[in-house]
Amino acid sequence: MKRRTPQGKALNKQRQPLDTQSQGTQSLIVPAYLPPEEPIPECLGRWTGNLLYWVSSLGAQYYAQVVAPLGLTPAQIAVLQVLEGEGMMRQARLTDRTHIDKATMVGLLNNLEEQGLIERRASPIDKRAFDIYLTEQGGERVRQVEQVSQEAEDQFYAALSAEERQTLRALLSRLMTRTNENAKK
Template sequence: MKSLPVVNQPAHRCGALLDHIARRIRLRSESVLAPLGLRPRHLIALTVLRDGGGSTQQALAGTLEMDGTNVVGLLNDLESEGLIERRRSPKDRRRHVVELTPAGGERLAKAEFALAAVEDEVFAGLDFEQRETLYELLQQVTGVDSATCVEAAREDAAEAAKTGR
């Protein structure tokens, strides 16, 4: 059987390497978050709350793309550690507003510092310019930049709050 000629294709495929790097980062990240009592989903919720200045539970569920019941469990974990605070919304007593506590902000900062060290370890073979180039290439592939990601999360949270999702 004849193979078809490949035109304008790169000599190497990146998928397996990206998967390997993602797995390395994920495993190392989990190992540095565990002593802080955090899991990746906790970190994401804390980051969204910090960047958004708080949220309703429903909006947070929408932003995190999680079922409301699962968000309640996640928030229970964070609240029991004193990392977040839930209170009734003064605008609508049926809703809960979730905010990061000072302790939550401190724990998040420690986690981000630890995760930066993980990236430094995984990408140690690249110099500063190469890492910046990699970041720009990854942004190009995803079609978004970090500011766009944060703004999209805020818009989703605002829309979820309006629609009651």
């Protein structure tokens, strides 16, 4: 089954991974954000949740397109970012922290390990568990993602001023904080 945009158009899932060995510090070209061919009906913007869904869906599709040359998916990037931000972690905990189901996580970790971005080691405490470590190469890839992500963000949010972007980020962060607080209850 092909993935589709919110407008029902099939997505082209072909990815060409970046050759990071020869890439070095060369800058990646971020494709321009192209809005959907068919505008989103204005009636779908009457409710904030609906509007948030459609805009985030378009943003997620664009972001996936932008990071594809790095040989990563947004879910893999989430794993790398959590490992960089929080350090070594048990595989089960990483699944909880990223909200990625166990079966999917195994495939993501296999791919990241094949790329040399993470390392799995048997836990010294529980031989049935694995501890996941970010490698030096994984840290370098996170820095590449940050650069590309900033350029993509500038493209996608070009309709907003810098102040409006800060406000949007602050409001979304507040919603995320509340969601996190509710999850702890």
